[in-house]
Amino acid sequence: MKLFKHAETLAVGDSLSWDAVLAELPFNADGLLPAIAQQSDSGEVLMLAWMNREAILETLSTGRVCYWSRSRRRLWRKGETSGHHQTLKELRIDCDGDTLLLLVDQQGPACHTRRSSCFYHAVRGEQVVVISAPQPDSESLSSQR
């Protein structure tokens, strides 16, 4: 936390060592941080998943996003079964280091329901409305956004 407090005072373009920042990331009791994936060009928020130290390092070294699956309790290379990979454009860290923002280029739909984003339920008055449709298979397979 001291490091992040110090960083508050830095000017645009100033930098810290990634190793020093990594050593100070306040992982939770399960060794995880929440990571928001945002499509880099459109700004669409795609999903939220979790990363441990290993997932962060693999993502940075390969350029392909790797999460930690809390249900399967193992590394989850996004798209490993669906083919719907995420290419990392930039990894950002918030003010106190406890949340990650991944700017990505999403291959096909991000959601397991084949919707572009996981956030397809909108609360509107007393109802929750479905606001997006699954992408057809063919469209998804040929999509190279």
Place this chain on the structure above:
Amino acid sequence: MKLFKHAETLAVGDSLSWDAVLAELPFNADGLLPAIAQQSDSGEVLMLAWMNREAILETLSTGRVCYWSRSRRRLWRKGETSGHHQTLKELRIDCDGDTLLLLVDQQGPACHTRRSSCFYHAVRGEQVVVISAPQPDSESLSSQR
């Protein structure tokens, strides 16, 4: 979870009762869900915070975003001391109900460092670079975006 599984099959425009969805939200062991705040017009991801049931209900009824502060262990009406409120435009829920996306209109900077977004550290090679500057006081106070 059954409700969210059912919702996967719904068409655009179909709806569920908010009361039924609220009853099925899978709050974590602390009674919380992560909530991403995104500026509704620009798409900028502003911050991630946490909401309990009460914070969600207050946010929907007042139209002003209220979180749960994990450090202070109380409701946190965003802007209550800084004046940097968030007006809710829409609350969205992800595919399995365990993350919220708040489309908001942010008054002034979202971050406690007076930066527009909390995500101002970018990992670039072996460095972490500061990519945005705090807003000056006067600019912030007169900002009515």
